[in-house]
Structures are given as structure tokens and as C-alpha cells.
Amino acid sequence: MIDALRNSVAHVFVDHLDSPSLSDTDQHHLSRVLRLRDGESVTASDGRGGWRACEWADGQLRVVGDIVRVPAPTQRIGVAFAPVKGDRNDWSVQKLTEIGMDDIVLLAPTRHSVVRWSDADKQLRKLSVVAREAAMQSRRVWLPAVSGLVSLADALVMPGAAVADPSGTAWFASMGTEHSATLTAPTVVIVGPEGGFDIDEIPASVPRVSLGDTILRAETATLVAATLLASASRAKGAS
Amino acid sequence: MIDALRNSVAHVFVDHLDSPSLSDTDQHHLSRVLRLRDGESVTASDGRGGWRACEWADGQLRVVGDIVRVPAPTQRIGVAFAPVKGDRNDWSVQKLTEIGMDDIVLLAPTRHSVVRWSDADKQLRKLSVVAREAAMQSRRVWLPAVSGLVSLADALVMPGAAVADPSGTAWFASMGTEHSATLTAPTVVIVGPEGGFDIDEIPASVPRVSLGDTILRAETATLVAATLLASASRAKGAS
Known part of the structure; x- marks a missing residue:
């Protein structure tokens, strides 16, 4: 597994990786439960193999890396x-x-x-x-x-x-x-x-x-x- | 695994295989929760590799088979x-x-x-x-x-x-x-x-x-x- 994913403070799923925005539930979870601080690393994924590195900024995600595409599994299990x-x-x-x-x-x-x-x-x-x-x-x-x-x-x-x-x-x-x-x-x-x-x-x-x-x-x-x-x-x- | 064990209606641990007797907790479990009926198969084990086939009779165990000894695992995990x-x-x-x-x-x-x-x-x-x-x-x-x-x-x-x-x-x-x-x-x-x-x-x-x-x-x-x-x-x- 890619270190950026393993080491991120939180990982979330978003609808659009171009401009990742959090659902209300995830916003609450990251800000109130995990209590992220500005600058902490968050990875965002579309759940369909795409992801990108972000960071926590004013209660939202700020993009800090390009979109990465992970190929679909060659054999599903x-x-x-x-x-x-x-x-x-x-x-x-x-x-x-x-x-x-x-x-x-x-x-x-x-x-x-x-x-x-x-x-x-x-x-x-x-x-x-x-x-x-x-x-x-x-x-x-x-x-x-x-x-x-x-x-x-x-x-x-x-x-x-x-x-x-x-x-x-x-x-x-x-x-x-x-x-x-x-x-x-x-x-x-x-x-x-x-x-x-x-x-x-x-x-x-x-x-x-x-x-x-x-x-x-x-x-x-x-x-x-x-x-x-x-x-x-x-x-x-x-x- | 031996079929008699796999197919018994219940399996219990007892102190002595010579004359297996149930703890109060197990007696309650078998009679009230599992609701065993006379003649149903129960296996009793000492938890140290020994076991024998029994059957349910008047709320207790009746021995119906000899004591079998299963060797200890050659390599514990x-x-x-x-x-x-x-x-x-x-x-x-x-x-x-x-x-x-x-x-x-x-x-x-x-x-x-x-x-x-x-x-x-x-x-x-x-x-x-x-x-x-x-x-x-x-x-x-x-x-x-x-x-x-x-x-x-x-x-x-x-x-x-x-x-x-x-x-x-x-x-x-x-x-x-x-x-x-x-x-x-x-x-x-x-x-x-x-x-x-x-x-x-x-x-x-x-x-x-x-x-x-x-x-x-x-x-x-x-x-x-x-x-x-x-x-x-x-x-x-x-x-």
C-alpha cells in the first residue's frame, strides 16, 4: 500500500476528485471526532480507484497532490x-x-x-x-x-x-x-x-x-x- | 474431525471422564437452553485430549462410549x-x-x-x-x-x-x-x-x-x- 494512504490522518470518499468536498457526516467526523488540525494530511478517494492527497484547512479539504489512479483488481474476490x-x-x-x-x-x-x-x-x-x-x-x-x-x-x-x-x-x-x-x-x-x-x-x-x-x-x-x-x-x- | 464430535447435539467439559457429571451451569444450558431430550447425543471432554460419547438421560449424562484420547498438537500455535x-x-x-x-x-x-x-x-x-x-x-x-x-x-x-x-x-x-x-x-x-x-x-x-x-x-x-x-x-x- 502507498505510504501516503497508510499514513494519512484520515481517508474519506468524495463524489468528485477534481474539487473534493466533504459530506456533512464526514465533515463532522473529521472536525469533531478526529479533531483534525490545519495542515494534517487527509486522503480523498472516489471509491473507484482514484485518490489524491489533501490537507485539512479551515474545516475543509485543500488539494495538495495530483489525482492517482489505482487499476481495478485483475481478479475480484x-x-x-x-x-x-x-x-x-x-x-x-x-x-x-x-x-x-x-x-x-x-x-x-x-x-x-x-x-x-x-x-x-x-x-x-x-x-x-x-x-x-x-x-x-x-x-x-x-x-x-x-x-x-x-x-x-x-x-x-x-x-x-x-x-x-x-x-x-x-x-x-x-x-x-x-x-x-x-x-x-x-x-x-x-x-x-x-x-x-x-x-x-x-x-x-x-x-x-x-x-x-x-x-x-x-x-x-x-x-x-x-x-x-x-x-x-x-x-x-x-x- | 471425528464425526461423533461434529454431530453431537452438545459438547461439554467435565472434570472426570470416568463418571462425567455436569456443572450446574452446563446442566442448565443443556436442559433449559438447548432443551435436550432423552437419548440425544452429547460428547464430554476433559479438555486435555480425552473425550467420550454420552447421551442425555433424565437431565444428566449417560456414558455410551469408551474414553478416546486425542494426542496433543505436535506444534502448538x-x-x-x-x-x-x-x-x-x-x-x-x-x-x-x-x-x-x-x-x-x-x-x-x-x-x-x-x-x-x-x-x-x-x-x-x-x-x-x-x-x-x-x-x-x-x-x-x-x-x-x-x-x-x-x-x-x-x-x-x-x-x-x-x-x-x-x-x-x-x-x-x-x-x-x-x-x-x-x-x-x-x-x-x-x-x-x-x-x-x-x-x-x-x-x-x-x-x-x-x-x-x-x-x-x-x-x-x-x-x-x-x-x-x-x-x-x-x-x-x-x-
Whole structure:
């Protein structure tokens, strides 16, 4: 990551990088919560790969650097998961954004889903706000796409989709070995609800990947899947 | 994992496997919260590698299988981290236990620590309870060791200790390649407080490992470190 991004006192998303202006919420956050002082560094991004260095000046952003464009990821990675109870969805979206997921997909109810949202649009808007805030915290210049509710059938046909399954292949653990080279790398991991998927909910043709030898709560599985996907993606970039 | 453990309706820790008896808390949990019915399967473990199959009978455990002994891990893995604010330590310990850490180490305050516990013993006892509950949930037969507060100096000399550092080696991402073979595998990852460590807090001789390309909150870093350690340990076991 570029040092200017890592070291800025704050990172914000703006509509226009030509003349970056803060939303009321962000203005309040930077001035009242972070209490920025004149001259402190702020980076502004459009969330679509563009960003530029600014500094805090009289409660607003003053541009101090040119617009930089970071290319879109060559291979998007993501996690699709069934909503869980309470505020743990916020938590999952926050962590998935930090870990670097490009796609965060909320699944429509499946057979064993406990949570069935009657206000899915509102929930999704809220989760998009959570993702935006986490992206500010982790200095992302590409905002993740939060989408849903996506049916399991549609998720299963996403390119690179694999279902998290304790009896699946240990693809992540065998990464880099000859064995793994014969398997298609998963790029979207689908995590089921606490009750899991029934065998007949998942066609035999869909790859199944194991996330480890332990039993994980649904929201932990989501996190572990994201970490393994990000690590695999990084390893591929390094090789 | 053994199917009897994975498929039991509940998993509990008991003092004596010869004649397993439930604590009042567990008895209440199984009878009132999980509402077990007679004949449902329960596995009981001593938390030191021993376990046996039981079934629910008149509000207690009835032994139905012999005692099984699972060997101790040949290489323990763990994470050491600085306590953070609020209930996020509970959350971290729960997740670290699920992911399979053998050692969970709470660090004594370092230079940039925000949290300085005045009641560390009480906090650690509480976290041990959290670990025990998470180990029940994830069907572990070896309880993790929750310890602390350990000074940074003592943590740094633990065998296999490495400090999480964005500028560290990408050991986890290069695992399985020739490059990684020349480096010592980390088995304990030390995660600093939100403010990080100063350069002079960590001797140059201590390995530094990168957890990825993104900026992570401290508690997210703890999780990511655990996931990468568990995955590396599993890969080693498979090779």
C-alpha cells in the first residue's frame, strides 16, 4: 500500500476528485471526532480507484497532490453469506471490507436460514454504509460492492464460486502444491447459514472447499474464507 | 474431525471422564437452553485430549462410549495480542478458540497501549470462560491456554514468535514456495495495539510477518493471524 494512504490522518470518499468536498457526516467526523488540525494530511478517494492527497484547512479539504489512479483488481474476490441474527452482519461486512473483499454478497434465505429479512433493502443500505466506513478506516480506494439478496442458485453460478464445506477439498491448505494446481482456484466462497445447506441444495458440480479442521460459527467461517481468499490472491500476485 | 464430535447435539467439559457429571451451569444450558431430550447425543471432554460419547438421560449424562484420547498438537500455535477496549477481547478469544489456537496470550501494556487493565486477573478469568464456551461450540477436546498478562519482552522470546508488521515478510503468502522454506515458520504471532509498536520496542532479531496488503484494525489482525497460522499448520500436516 502507498505510504501516503497508510499514513494519512484520515481517508474519506468524495463524489468528485477534481474539487473534493466533504459530506456533512464526514465533515463532522473529521472536525469533531478526529479533531483534525490545519495542515494534517487527509486522503480523498472516489471509491473507484482514484485518490489524491489533501490537507485539512479551515474545516475543509485543500488539494495538495495530483489525482492517482489505482487499476481495478485483475481478479475480484468475494464472499457470499447468509445473514445472521443481530449486529453480526455489520461486523462481518466491516471485517470483509478490511480484509480486502471486492464483492460482499448477502444470500436470500435458504432452507435452513434462521434470518429472513422483511426489510432487505434497508438492511443492505445500512451494510453499504458499514462497508464505506470500514473502507475509510482501512484506506481502500476501491469500495467493495455490497449486493443482495442474491438467490443461492444465482450465487452458485458466479465465476469461481465454491461452497464452504467441512468435507470439501483442502484447497487453501494445499495452495502452491501440485495438487492444488489441478483444481480451479475459488474466487467467491459461499458460506451457508448456521444450519448449513442440505446436500440437494448444492449441485454436485459445484466445488466444495474446506476452511479448516475446526467447527466454525457462520460469521467466523465468513471471516476465515475472506482471509484465505485474500492470502491466495496475494500469493498468486507474488508468484 | 471425528464425526461423533461434529454431530453431537452438545459438547461439554467435565472434570472426570470416568463418571462425567455436569456443572450446574452446563446442566442448565443443556436442559433449559438447548432443551435436550432423552437419548440425544452429547460428547464430554476433559479438555486435555480425552473425550467420550454420552447421551442425555433424565437431565444428566449417560456414558455410551469408551474414553478416546486425542494426542496433543505436535506444534502448538498461538496469537499474542494487546487488549482492546470493550467486549472485543471476548470476541477475539471466542474466534481464536474456534479457529483452533492452542495459546491465546494477552500482552501487558506497551508504549502505545490504550487499554491498561486494573483488574487483569478478573479479565483473564472471564476470557477463560469465553474460551471454554467457544471450545464447547466448536467441539474441541484440547482447551486453549489463555494466559497473561505477558510482557512484550517475554512474548518476543517465545519459540516461533514473530511480530505482525505491514512491512514484514510475506511469509504466509509465499508458503510452500522455495522462498518460504528459507525462513523459520512463525508459530506465535504477536499483534500490537492500535497505535502499533515503536521500532525500538522490537529487537531487529525478531522476525516480522505481514498479514496482507490491507490496513487491519487490531482485533481483525488477531483473527487474520490465527487463520493464517491454522492454515499453515494444516498445510504442514498435509505435506
